[in-house]
Amino acid sequence: MALIEIRNLVKKFDEKVILSKINLDINEGDIKVIMGPSGCGKTTLIMCLNRLVEPTSGSIRFHGQDITKSNVDIRALRKRIGFVFQSFALYRHLTVLDNVTLALRKLNGLSRVDANERAMHELARLEMAAHFDKYPAQISGGQKQRVALARALVMDPEVLIFDEPTSALDPVMTREVAALITKLHNEKVTIVCVTHDVSMAEQISDTAIFMEQGIVKAEGNIDLIFRTHPDLTMRDFFGQVNRA
């Protein structure tokens, strides 16, 4: 049994089909890279995994339990499946430290002292401890990304989902984030990562899923399959179409 089993997952927004019967398995310890053109449904798909988006039909089993059912404890689910948002989604009125401790205090019921200790440990691992009392407006994009990551990691999730984690970063920071994701993977965190960045995808995984218009078009070795796939959209995405 896969850790996460997505079956016939459909999402419609106002009758418009955004996800069209997606089937996908994510095994424990996997690192799943999801690629595809803008608007094809990547964010919608990963948001269904912790109910940030409500699926229209189909099922998502996590440890065998269908998490699309209405009786599922969504707060508990989100502790186990963490999400790092593309836009970081930090609270502007909270310091770095308070952004990282918020869920520990509100969801896990930790005292401020205990939450601060855990958060500082995580911030230190990400070399952000020195910035603990700054506000998001006072730190760079790369630093915001690390705070968003610390906020997710401090909950000790089994699965960590990233939505285009490097879209706001320069190449050096991108490599750093890729290295961080690889490190988490080595520590046995199951990773799902949406990215447009082929080199970043190749740094963290040999394989990727390619989505197009709400379906999984292909899954396989990035180099072997995608670069030689007969489908033009896909080769175009990977910059392999000869326009001459």
Ligand SMILES: Nc1ncnc2c1ncn2[C@@H]1O[C@H](COP(=O)(O)OP(=O)(O)O)[C@@H](O)[C@H]1O
């Ligand atoms: N809350 C929403 N309401 C209506 N349409 C939405 C909503 N969220 C996303 N969409 C639409 O669903 C499609 C897929 O969006 P998204 O999952 O964000 O794509 P991607 O992440 O691959 O760029 C787009 O056409 C987008 O406009």
Ligand SMILES: [Mg+2]
């Ligand atoms: Mg998106």
